[in-house]
Amino acid sequence: xxxxxxxxxxxxxxxxxxxxxxxxxxxxxxxxxxxxxxxxxxxxxxxxxxxxxxxxxxxxxxxxxxxxxxxxxxxxxxxxxxxxxxxxxxxxxxxxxxxxxxxxxxxxxxxxxxxxxxxxxxxxxxxxxxxxxxxxxxxxxxxxxxxxxxxxxxxxxxxxxxxxxxxxxxxxxxxxxxxxxxxxxxxxxxxxxxxxxxxxxxxxxxxxxxxxxxxxxxxxxxxxxxxxx
Numbered sequence: 498x499x500x501x502x503x504x505x506x507x508x509x510x511x512x513x514x515x516x517x518x519x520x521x522x523x524x525x526x527x528x529x530x531x532x533x534x535x536x537x538x539x540x541x542x543x544x545x546x547x548x549x550x551x552x553x554x555x556x557x558x559x560x561x562x563x564x565x566x567x568x569x570x571x572x573x574x575x576x577x578x579x580x581x582x583x584x585x586x587x588x589x590x591x592x593x594x595x596x597x598x599x600x601x602x603x604x605x606x607x608x609x610x611x612x613x614x615x616x617x618x619x620x621x622x623x624x625x626x627x628x629x630x631x632x633x634x635x636x637x638x639x640x641x642x643x644x645x646x647x648x649x650x651x652x653x654x655x656x657x658x659x660x661x662x663x664x665x666x667x668x669x670x671x672x673x674x675x676x677x678x679x680x681x682x683x684x685x686x687x688x689x690x691x692x693x694x695x696x697x698x699x700x701x702x703x704x705x706x707x708x709x710x711x712x713x714x715x716x717x718x719x720x721x722x723x724x725x726x
Contacts, residue, residue, distance in 0.1 A: 498577075502584040504555035508547040509588030512559050513685050516540035517613040518596055520678075537670035540679070545663030552659065560682040561585055561705075562712030566642035569716035572649075582684075589688030597692045614689040614697035615680040615704045623675035630677045631707050637669045638681040638711025639718065646719040680704040681711070 519539035523531045531539075548557040556573065558564045564581045567573035593612075600609055611620070617630035625633075647653060648661040666681075673679045680686045686704035690697035 498580065501555040501577075502580055504551035505558060505581055505584040506588040506591075508551055508555070508557060508559040509585045509684050510592040511547050512540070512543040512682070513589045513592035513688050514595060515543040517593070517685070517689055518599075520613040521596060521600060533674045534671070536674065537667045540670050541663040541665075541667030543663075544666050545659045548659035548662060555581075557659070557662075559585060559588075559684075560708075560712075561684055562638050562682060562708035563642060563645060564712075565709055566712035566716035566719075567646070569713055570642075570646055570720045572646065585684040586687055589682075589684035589686075590691060591688075593688035593692050608694050609692060611678075611695040611697070612689055612693035613678065614693035614695055615678045615686045616695060616697055616700050617677060617703065618700075620695050620697065620700060621676060622678055625676045627703065630703060633673045633676045634680055634704065634707030635711040635714065637673055637679075638708045639715035641665055641669060641681055642712050642715025643719050646716070647723065650723070677704070681708050683708050 516536065516539050519531060520536045523539075524533070524536050544557075544559065547559065551557060556567070558567065558573075558581060561582045564573060564578055564585070568575050568578055597609060597612070600606065600612070614620070617625060617627045621630065644665040645658075645662055648658040669681055670679045673681075683705040686697075686701060690701045690704075
C-alpha cells in the first residue's frame with residue numbers, strides 16, 4: 498500500500514505540476530506562448546507519461562473522481578478509496594506549493610492571480626455560469642471515467658491504454674478550458690485553489706461535487722453497458 502500511495506502522490510503531483518505549470522509559465526508568453534491547445538496537450542501528456550511510469554503500481558488514478566468511478570464499476574476496492582484520495586490531494590497541494598515558490602521568484606512578481614485555478618462566473622475564463630460549469634464538469638468527467646474503463650478492459654488492445662486516456666484528457670481540456678479552466682479532478686482543483694488570489698476556494702465545492710458525480714456516473718454507466726471483466 499505504501500508503494501501504491503506513493504505512486505498516486507507522484508502521479509498527481511506530476512499532473513498538477515506539468516499541466517498547471519504549463520498554463521502558468523508558458524500559455525501566454527509573448528509570440529511563443531503555447532495557448533490553450535498547448536496546455537491541453539500538457540495535461541494529456543502528464544497522465545500518459547505517469548500512467549506508463551507507475552500505472553502498474555497503483556492503477557494510475559491520480560484523481561479522486563477516477564478512484565470513485567473505478568470503485569463503483571467494481572474495478573477498485575472501496576477500503577482503499579480514502580487513502581487514495583488523501584495521497585492524490587496531497588500530491589496536488591505539494592505540486593501547487595512548488596509552483597507557487599517558482600512563480601513568486603519571478604522578476605516582476607506581484608501576486609499569483611488566478612494561478613490556473615478553476616472557477617465559474619467571473620472566475621471562468623469565458624465568463625460561463627455556475628450551471629454551465631456544473632454540467633461541463635459532470636459530463637466530461639463521466640466520459641473520462643468511461644474511456645478509462647474501456648481502455649483498460651480485458652478486450653482492449655494491450656499497452657495502449659495510457660495513450661487513449663491521455664488523449665481523452667487533452668480533448669476534455671480543449672472543450673472546457675474556456676468554461677472552468679478544466680478540473681475533472683478535485684485534487685488538481687484543491688491544490689491550486691489554496692494558493693490562488695482569485696475566489697477559487699469559495700468555488701472549490703463545485704470542483705469536488707461535479708467531478709465526483711461525473712465519476713460515479715461514468716463508473717455506473719460502464720458497469721451497465723459493458724461489464725465484461
